[in-house]
Amino acid sequence: MRLADRITEVAVDDAVRASVSYDQLRTGDDGLYWLETRPDAGGGTTVTGWRPGEGTRDVSPSGFDIASGVHAYGGGSFAVTDGTLWCAGGDGLYRSRRHGEGLDLVSHGSFGDLTIGDGELLAVRESEQGDELVAVSLTGAPQVRTLASSRGFLAAPRPGPGWLAWTAWSERDMPWDACEVWVASYSPRGSVEGAVRLAGGPDESAVEPRWGPDGALYFVSDRSGWWNLYRWDGLEVEAVAPIAGECAAEPWELGYASYGFLDDGRIVVAVQEGPRHRLVVIDSDGAVRPVDLPYTSIKPYLAVRGTTVALIGSSPTAAPQVALIDLADADPQVEVLARPEHAGLDGARVSTPTQLRVRVASDREVLALVYPPTGSAADWRAPVIVRAHPGPTASCLLRLDWQAQFFTSRGFAVVDVDYLGSTGYGRAFRESLYGRWGLDDVDDCAAVAVHLLSTGRAAPGQVFIRGASAGGYTALHAVAQDGPFAAATAVSAIVDPDRWAQTVPRFQRAHAMRLRGGAGRVRAAAVQRPVLLIHGTADEVAVVEDVRELAEELTLLGSAPEVLLVPDVGHYVATSRRAGAALEAELAHYRSVMAGAANGQQGLHSRQR
Numbered sequence: 001m002r003l004a005d006r007i008t009e010v011a012v013d014d015a016v017r018a019s020v021s022y023d024q025l026r027t028g029d030d031g032l033y034w035l036e037t038r039p040d041a042g043g044g045t046t047v048t049g050w051r052p053g054e055g056t057r058d059v060s061p062s063g064f065d066i067a068s069g070v071h072a073y074g075g076g077s078f079a080v081t082d083g084t085l086w087c088a089g090g091d092g093l094y095r096s097r098r099h100g101e102g103l104d105l106v107s108h109g110s111f112g113d114l115t116i117g118d119g120e121l122l123a124v125r126e127s128e129q130g131d132e133l134v135a136v137s138l139t140g141a142p143q144v145r146t147l148a149s150s151r152g153f154l155a156a157p158r159p160g161p162g163w164l165a166w167t168a169w170s171e172r173d174m175p176w177d178a179c180e181v182w183v184a185s186y187s188p189r190g191s192v193e194g195a196v197r198l199a200g201g202p203d204e205s206a207v208e209p210r211w212g213p214d215g216a217l218y219f220v221s222d223r224s225g226w227w228n229l230y231r232w233d234g235l236e237v238e239a240v241a242p243i244a245g246e247c248a249a250e251p252w253e254l255g256y257a258s259y260g261f262l263d264d265g266r267i268v269v270a271v272q273e274g275p276r277h278r279l280v281v282i283d284s285d286g287a288v289r290p291v292d293l294p295y296t297s298i299k300p301y302l303a304v305r306g307t308t309v310a311l312i313g314s315s316p317t318a319a320p321q322v323a324l325i326d327l328a329d330a331d332p333q334v335e336v337l338a339r340p341e342h343a344g345l346d347g348a349r350v351s352t353p354t355q356l357r358v359r360v361a362s363d364r365e366v367l368a369l370v371y372p373p374t375g376s377a378a379d380w381r382a383p384v385i386v387r388a389h390p391g392p393t394a395s396c397l398l399r400l401d402w403q404a405q406f407f408t409s410r411g412f413a414v415v416d417v418d419y420l421g422s423t424g425y426g427r428a429f430r431e432s433l434y435g436r437w438g439l440d441d442v443d444d445c446a447a448v449a450v451h452l453l454s455t456g457r458a459a460p461g462q463v464f465i466r467g468a469s470a471g472g473y474t475a476l477h478a479v480a481q482d483g484p485f486a487a488a489t490a491v492s493a494i495v496d497p498d499r500w501a502q503t504v505p506r507f508q509r510a511h512a513m514r515l516r517g518g519a520g521r522v523r524a525a526a527v528q529r530p531v532l533l534i535h536g537t538a539d540e541v542a543v544v545e546d547v548r549e550l551a552e553e554l555t556l557l558g559s560a561p562e563v564l565l566v567p568d569v570g571h572y573v574a575t576s577r578r579a580g581a582a583l584e585a586e587l588a589h590y591r592s593v594m595a596g597a598a599n600g601q602q603g604l605h606s607r608q609r
Contacts, residue, residue, distance in 0.1 A: 008348055008349075008409065009409045009410055010348060010402060010405045010406045010409045012406065012580045012583050012584055013580055014402070015402040015403050015405065015406040015580070015583060016039045016579045016580045016583070017039065017340075018319060018340050018402040019039050019340075019402055019403065019574070019575065019579065020036060020037065020038055020039070020319075020320075020340040021035075021036070021037040021320065021575060022034050022035070022036060022299075022312045022320055022321070022322050022338065023035045023037070023299065023301065023312070024075070024076070024077065024078065024255060024301055025299075025301040025302075025303050025310055025311065025312055025322060026079070026255075026257070026301065026303050027303045027304070027305055027310075028049075028079065028080030028081060028116075029080055029081065029082070029083065030051055030052075031049055031050050031051035031052070031054075032049070032050045032051075032303055032305075032310050032322070032324075032337070033047055033048065033049045033050075033059065033078070033080050034047075034048055034301070034312070034322055034338075035047060035048070035066060035077070035078070036048050036338075037575055039575055039576065039577065039579050044063075044065045045065055045066045045067060046058050046059075046060050046066065047059040047060040047066055047078050047080075047085060047087065048338065049080070050322075050337050050338070056337065056338055059080065059085055060078075060085060060087060060096075060103075061096075061101050061102055061103060064089065064103060065089070065090065066078055066087050066088065066089070067088065067089060067090055068088035068110070068111060068112040068254075069088075069090065069110045070088070070110045070111060070112030070113070070124055070125075070126045070254060071112065071126060071153065071155075071253075071254065071505075071507040072504075072505035072507045072508060072540070072541060073252050073253045073507070074088070074112055074253055074254070075112050075113065075252075075253030075254030075255040075256070076112045076113035076114050076115070076123075076124075076253075076254040076255025077111075077112060077114065077255070078114060079114040079115065079116050079121065081116045081138065082138070084096055084098070084138070085103070086106075086114055086121055086136075087103070087114070088110075088111045088112060088114070089103070089105075091105075091108060092105050092106065092107055092108040092109055092111065093105070093106040093107045093109065093111045093123070093136070093144075094106060095142065106136065106142045106144070107125075107136075107142070107144050109125050109126075109127065110125065110126045110127070111123050111124065111125050111126075111134075112124050112126070112254045112255070113155055113156060113157065113254035113255050114255075115157055115158065115159070116138075117135070117159040117188060118159065118188040119137070119138055119139070119188050119189070120135045120136060120137055120138055120188055120189065121135065121136040121137075121138060122134070122135055122136075122147075122157040122158075122159060122164075123135075123136065123157070124154055124155055124157065124254060125144075128506065129151070130149060130150050130151040130152060130153075131149065131150050131152065131153050131154040132146045132147075132148065132149045132150075132154070133146070133147040133148040133149075133154050133157045133166055133192075134146055134147060135147055135188075135189070137189070147164070147186075147191065147192045148166070148184075148192050148195070150168055151171060152168060152169055152170040152171045152173075153168065153169050153170075153171075153175070153507065154166055154167070154168050155167045155168075155175070155251070155254050156207070156208065156209055156254070158209050158210055158211060159186065159188075159211075160211035160215070160217065161211070161215060162185060162186070162187065163183055163184070163185065163186060163211070163217070164183070164184050164185075164186035164192060165181060165182065165183045165198075165209040165210075165211070165217055165219075166181075166182055166209070167179050167180060167181055167182070167200075167206065167207055167208075167209060168180050168182055169200075170510075171506070171509070171510065172510050172513075173510050174508075174510050174511045174514070175205060175207060175251040176205050176207075176250045176251060176393060176423075176430065177205060177431070177510075177514070178200065178201060178202050178203070178204065178205060179200050179204075179205045179206055179207055179251070180197050180198075180199065180200030180201065180206060181197070181198045181199045181200055181206045181207075181209050181217075181219045181221075182195050182196065182197055182198065183195070183196060183198050183209075183217060183232075184196070198217070198219075198232055198237070199219060199221055199223075199230065199232075199237060200221070204221055204222060204223045205221065205222045205227070205427070206219050206220070206221040206222075206223075206230075207219065207220050207221075207227070207248055207251050207256075208220045208248055208251075208256060208257070208258055208259070210257075210259070210260075210261075212231070212261055212267075213261050213263070213265075215233075215234075216231045216232060216233045216234070217231070217232045218230065218231050218232075218240070218259070218267075219232075220247050220248040220258065220259070222426075222427045224239075224242065225426045225427050225428060226243065226244060226245060226246060226247070226426050226427070227246045227247050227248040228240070228241070228242055228243055228247050229241060229247050229259060229267070229269060229282070240267070240282060240286065241282045241286050241287075241288050243269075243271055243280070243288060244273075245271040245272060245273040245424075246271065246272040246273070246423060246424055246426075247259065247269050247270070247271055248300065249272070249299075249300035249423070250391070250393045250394070250423045250430075252391075252393075255301075256300040256301070257300065257301055257302050257303070258270050258300045258302065259302060260302045260303065260304030260309060261304060262281075262304060262306070262307050262309070262327060263306050263307060264307055265284045266281050266282060266283055266284065266327075267281070267282040268280070268281050268282075268291075268302060268304060268309045268327065269281075269282060270298040270300060270302060270311070272395070272423070272424045273424065274367055274395075274396075274418065274424045274425065275355070275367065275369055275395060275396040275397060275398050275416075275418060275424065276296050276297075276398050277295070277296060277297050277298040277398075278290055278291075278293075278296075278298075279291040279293055279295075279298060279309075279311070279325070281327060291325070291327065291332055292331075292332065293313065293325065293332065293334065294313075294315060294318065294334065295311075295313030295314060295315050295318070295323075296314070296315045296316065296398035296399065297313065297314045297315065297320075297397045297398050297399035298311050298312065298313050299311070299312040299313075299320070307326065307327050307328040308324055308325060308326050308327065308328075309324075309325050309327060310322065310323065310324050310325070310337070311323055311325065314397075314399035314400055315398065315399060315400065316350070316352040316353055316398055316399065316400055317350055317352060317400060318339075318399075318400055319339060319340050319399075319400045319402070320339075320340075320399060320400075321336050321337075321338060321339035321340075322336070322337040322338040322339070323335065323336050323337060324336075324337055348405075348409070349374055349375055350374065350400065350405055350408075351371040351372055351373065351374045351376075351404070351405060351408035351409075351414075352371070353369040353370055353371045353398065353416075354369075354370050354372075355367060355368070355369060355370075356368045356369075356370050356415075356448065356451070358447050358448050358451045359447075360443060360444055360447045361443065364420075366417060366418065366419060366420070366444040366447060366448060367396070367417075367418045368396070368415050368416060368417045368418065368448045369396045369398065369415070369416040370413065370414075370415050370452075370457075371404055371408050371413060371414040371415070371416075372408070372413050373408050373411050373412060373413055374405070374408045374409045380413070380457065381456055381457060381458075381459055382411055382412060382413045382457070382458070382459060382462075383411065383412050383413070383458070383459050383462035383463070383464070383590065383594060384412065384413045384414075384415055384449065384452055384457070384458040384459070384462065384463045384464070385407055385412050385413070385414050385415065385464050385465075385466055385590070386415045386417060386445050386448060386449050386463065386464065386465045386466070386485070387404075387414060387415065387416045387417070387465075387466050387467065387471070388417060388419065388441065388445055388465065388466070388467035388470075388471035388472075388474040388475055388478075389416065389417075389418075389422070389467070389468075389471050390467070390468045390469035390470050390471045390472075391421070391422070391423075391469070391470050391471070392419070392421040392422070392433060392437065392441060392470040392471065392474070392515070393421060393422065393423050393430055394422065394423065395418050395422040395423045395424045396416040396417070396418045396422070397416075403574065403579075403583060404416075406583055406587075407587070410587065412590070413452075413457065413458070415448060415449075415452065417444055417445050417448050419433075419440070419441040419444035419445055419474070420432050420433050420436070420440040420441060420444055421433030421434075421437075421440075421441060433515065434514045434515060434517075435514070435515075435516075435517040435518055436517075436518045437470075437473070437497065437515040437516065437517075437518040437519065438473060438474065438477040438497075438518045438519025438520070439477075439518045439519050440518075441474045442474055442477050442478045442481075442483075442519070445465060445474060445478055446478060446483045446484055446485070449463045449465070449483075449484040449485060450484050453484055458484075461486050461594075461597045462486060462593075462594055462597070463484050463485055463486055464485060464486055464487050464488065464489065464590055464593070465478045465479065465485045465487075465488050465489075466488065466489040466490075466491070466586065467488075467489075467490060467491070467493070468490075468491040468492050468493075468573070468574070469491070469492050469493070469494065469541065469542060469571065470494060470515075472490035472491055472492060472493025472494060472542075473490075473493055473494040473495070473497075473522065475488040475489065475490045475493070476488060476490050476493060476495070476522040476527070476531065476550075477519050477522060479527055479528055479529035479531060480519075480522060480523065480526035480527050480528065481526070481528070482528065485529060486529060486530075486593055486594075486597070487529050487530040487531065487532070487589065487590065487593045488529060488530075488531050488532070489531075489532045489534065489586050489589060489590075490531065490532070490533055490534070490547075491534045491535070491573055491574070491582065492534070492535055492536060492539055492541070492542055492571050492572075492573055493533065493535070493542060493547060494542045494546075495521065495522050495542075495546040495547060495549075495550050496520075496521040496522070496546055497512060497515060497516035497517075497520065497521070498516060498520075498521065499521075499546060500512050500542065500546070501513055501516060503543050504541060504542075505540060505541065508541070522550060524550055524553035524554045524556075524557055524559075525553075525557060527554060527559060530559075530561070530562070530589070530592075530593050531554065531559075531561040531562070532561065532562040532563075532564070532585060532586060532589040533547050533550070533551055533561050533562070533563045533564070534563075534564045534566065534573060534582050534585060534586070535547045535563075535564075535565055535566065535573075536565075536566045536568075536569030536570050536571065536572075536573055536576065537565055537566065537567050537568060537569065538567075538568050538569055538570045539569075539570050539571045540570060540571065541570075541571040542571065544565065547563075548565075551563050562585070562589055564581065564582060564585045566578045566581070566582070
C-alpha cells in the first residue's frame, strides 16, 4: 500500500471494508485455499482458491456462509480434495456437487477440524454430550462413522501410516492449560485400536500433532514453559529445537498449523515473542535460522508445498495478506496472492506503533504498543484510547489495524496493552490471571495510562479504556474504581463471571471457572465514569441479557449509559455488517465526554471570574 504525505481521516466505511480477514489457509489439490470474511458483504465467510497461473477465485457458493460452530469458536471448517469442497455450515457438514453449483447436506451436527485422510474425511463432531472423532467416506453415499468419543473435548485427528493421532482435554480444562496427544493403530475404514497417551497432562498443554515425512509424530508442548516442537519416533519423545518463544497459538479454534515440513527435510515454524511473530526454519541438525520477511504478525496457518510456505502475514504498514514464500534460496522471495484493496485508503498515511514497557507491581513489566496520532510530531500530546484485548489469553499484534487507524487519523492515540494473562510470554504468565481477573489486568492497563499521563503524552481527562469480550469486562472494572480513565467502551462484554460460567458454551466453561474469583460481577453502583455498551443480540458467548440488566441498573442510579444493541449479530461485532455503526458510536462517545469536560471547565472559569 502506498503511503503519501497527506493525512486524511479514515472513513468509517473504508475502515470496515479494509478489515477483510483471511483465515484457515491450507493446501488442497494443486493449489491453496483459505477463508475470507468480508465485512462489507455482511460479514459472510467464503472459501477462496488459488492455483499457479490461474489467480484467485471463490470456491464456495455465493451466499453460503462457511461457519463451524464446533467448540463455539469453530476452526478447520473446510477441506478440498479431488475438486470437491467439504465444509461446515450453520447446521451440519456439506459436500459440493460433482456437477453444477451448490452444496449437499451430508450430516446434521456441529463439525470442525476437517482433515483429508486416505479415501475418507476425518473430523470432530460436537454435541452437548461431548465430542466424537468421525470418518466420512469421500466417494459414494457418505457414511459417517464414529472412531472415538469423549465427554470432554477432542481435536486434531491426523492420520499417519497405520496410525491416527489426536488431542483430548477434559471438561475441567482449557486446551492451553491441560491437553493430551493420543495415538492409536488405525487403517482407513477400520477402527481405532490400542490408544495410548503420548504427551500432555494436568500441567502440560500438548497440541498440533502432525506426522512428519520421516514417519515420526511431531507435536507442540509447553512442558518447558514455552510451546516448543517435539518429536516421537515410536520409542521416545525428544525436543526438536528449544526456543524461548511460543511455537503455537493459544488454541481457541481447531485446525491450527503453526509449523510444516519442507521437502528438503527442514521444518518451518511461526514463533511468537510478545506482540511480534517471526518465521524460522529448523535444519535437520536442530539449528534454528530466522527467515527475513516483511511481516511482524503471522497467523497460525502455515501451508507448505515443496520448499515454499504460504502464510497470512501483516505488519504495522501492511494489512493481513496471503503470501507465498520460496525458501529454496537464502534470500526468500515473497509473492502476495491476496490482500485487501480499497481505493478510499489508497495513499492514506498510517500511524506506526512503538513498544512501551511500564514497571508495575511485584517488579513486573507490562508491554504496550503505542500508536500516536497520525502524522504527529515526536513530542505529541493527545487523547488516548487504551485497548484491553479479548481472551484474555489473546495478545497485542504488530499488524495494520484500520479500526485503530480510524481513531489515530482523528487525533487520538491508541494503546494496546499485553496485560497479565496474555499469550506470548510463556505458560506462567498466561496462567497468572486465574483468580485475579478484573484486578491485575485492570492494574496493568491503568499503569500504562498513568505512565502516559505522567510523561505528558496523554491529555488529562481524555484517557479512555476500551475492550471486547473479556477485555470488555476489564474496561468496565477499570471505570468501577477511581483511576485514570474518563470513560469506557465495552463491546460484547462479560459482566458477571459467575453467571457467565453458567451461560457460556461448554467449551469455555472451564475458562470461566478458572478466571473468576477476582473482581467479581461489575456492580452498577461502583461505576464512576460514562460507559458505552455495544452488544450483539445474538451473542451466544456473552449473552445480551447481562448487559441489558447492567444498563437498567445504571439508569436507575442516574448514570444512564449509552447503549448500542446490534440486531442479529453474534459475539464478533467488529467483523459484522454493523461494524461501522459501532465505530461511529465509539467515536461519538469519546467526543461527548471530551466536550462535556471542556464545557465544565469553561463553566468553572466563568464562576472564578
